Amino acid sequence: MGQILLFIIAAVIIGVGFVLLVSRRAREEVAGICEVALGQTAKKNANKDKITALLRERGKLSNSEIREALGVSRRSATRYLDELEAEGKVEQVGNIGRSVVYRLK
Secondary structure, eight states: OOHHHHHHHHHHHHHHHHHHHHHHHHHHHHHHHHHHHHHHHHHHHHHHHHHHHHHHHHEEOOHHHHHHHTOOOOHHHHHHHHHHHTTTTTTEESSSSGGOOOEEE
16 A cells, blocks of 8 residues: 555656646747747837938838848838838838839828
């Protein structure tokens, strides 16, 4: 009877230790994901600030000029400009193609 009790106690201790280890790893993984997301948000905001500074300096810019200045993809530049438009900071002049430029509101 004593051996069975010791076996049960050992199993419970091992089980609790395993649960604690797994939950610690899960917390560390979540913390890592949050850290990456915060880093991406900070980089995005820095790029949007650069765009507004460039627009203040030059008056108007095309998507390709912004891509070149920031070293980002076409889609990233478009996403930044769309967000700046939604925030009411910039406006698009022109409708389509190479004639489209952006300026501060």
